[in-house]
Amino acid sequence: MSQLQEHLMSAESTGNEPDISPAVEAVSSRPVFSLKNLEVHYGAFRAVGDVSLDIREKEITAFIGPSGCGKSTVLRCLNRMNDVIPSARVGGEVLYHGVNLYGEGISPTEVRRRIGMVFQKPNPFPKSIYDNVAFGPRVNGVKSKAKLDDIVEKALRGAALWDEVNTRLKASGLGLSGGQQQRLCIARAIAVEPEVILMDEPCSALDPIATARVEDLMLEMKSRYTIVIVTHNMQQAARVSDRTAFFTTEVNPESDRRTGRLVEFDATQKMFSMPSDERTEAYVTGRFG
């Protein structure tokens, strides 16, 4: 049993999750992530700080804010992708079902198998469609051809791509259109059956029709996955998300660079109709950023 699994089980058995009455649950499911005073430095530069928020199960949480405010940085803390950047240092806590992902003995690869990611630019491997989707399961030790076939079909159906590609699974993933490539990347991510899917501006490279398809797909996937999406498109956040976190940058007293911080985090409906912070209001009404 992996260490992360052990941590998770012990977190559950010690009753870290208090029972929630059904009435409350309808309003808010249990948190999958709790960020506590998260801050990230790149070298000496404090890119983002003071981020505390809960991400709830089977909801879509959107991160919005002007460019450079640290949305991607925070998102990449949720599956330890910042480990890839040598200069990045993470402070504070990222609790995943009560387990600190940056705690001792946590393996980043194990974390990433549970928390999938879709990137801004569609980035399929230079391999066939089939091999793209099968990559994750293979890495996880699935060898049987029949089982792989099954997983690939399921994932492609899950990403609403099956009908378009089932006759050419052996063709290169790079031959698909941009929107199809992004859905292939989503299929690739869900093929390892993660609990959470992180999406960093997944539609910014897509045309409006492809964007609409991916948004529909996200809404459809919500019943099975917890989704966190970074977007600079406020309409998109308003259309798809249940909760929205608004980040901005503010002048750093120690340096001339601006540090990102969380301004407000609330139900999307409230964020876009009557936000409590005037900076949020300025941003969502388009007067700023």
Added chain:
Amino acid sequence: MTTEQHIDELPNLSGSSQRADKAFRWVSIGAGLIVLVILGLITYTMASRTGPVFRHMGFRFFTERRWAPPKEIYGALALMWGTLFTAIIALFIAVPISIGIALFVTQVAPAWLRKPMVYVMDLLAVIPSVVFGMWGVLVLARHIKGLYKWLHTTFDSWPILGSIFGKPQTRSFLTAGIILSIMVIPIITSLAREVFETTPQSEKEAALALGATRWEMIRGAVFPHSKGGLVGAVMLGLGRAMGETIAVALTIGSALGQLTFNVLAPGNSMPSLITAEWGEADALKKSALIAVAVTLFVITIIINVIATSVVQRSIKRSRGAV
């Protein structure tokens, strides 16, 4: 969007820079043509001097094992084999090591270690080949005797390895192959390094985000991206190994007519035979040596053409334009 803007701007460019553009094109076309002409002239003058030996030996020049000037028998078969055999041995040793080093430098080594490693490898590439050759004779051949004996006695009774590790001699195909491998490692490593570095960070992250370990990421993202480039790197190493003259001449043992799989046997290669025998050659022999050179040249070109097409095809495939 930005490219569209650029295109819109083009007509506004001044005429003079368009002229410069045209001039540049002609200069580059001219330079390319000069190279082709020189290549053609070399091939022509060389090939035209092979007449005597082909009139004498005919096509048997390529199929005859023996090279016996006193009897006026000139066959290039064993020489071709010697060249190919040593080059293959060299690649057998050099390719895994080079890929290992390149992977280490690009994917594993911390940033502070990268520069010194690259520097040392590049330094290795500029050592004159005669130095390698002399080192091979004076140091390697002497100290490797024990290993060769051990290989021979250990594998003597084995089915295939027995004939590969036959009767040992210190100057042999293997000794030349080892020296060649040291010489091609820097070349293959530096090309492989460049090839690996072209793997987009986004693809590496895609693999890692699926829970791949570093090695799985390399297999899943870096290798598929690098296949074509690696084939090219290996082929260039092969060309370099096949063309090497002096280091091989010093270490291969200069035995004629050897057509064997025994890596521990002495042999000879095309370029090293040419340097050894050119001095005291009569007209027919000179013609034969030139024919050997032309043969080497043609083989090298064929290998390069194949390498280029393999690289192109695999680049196209990875772009999805099958």
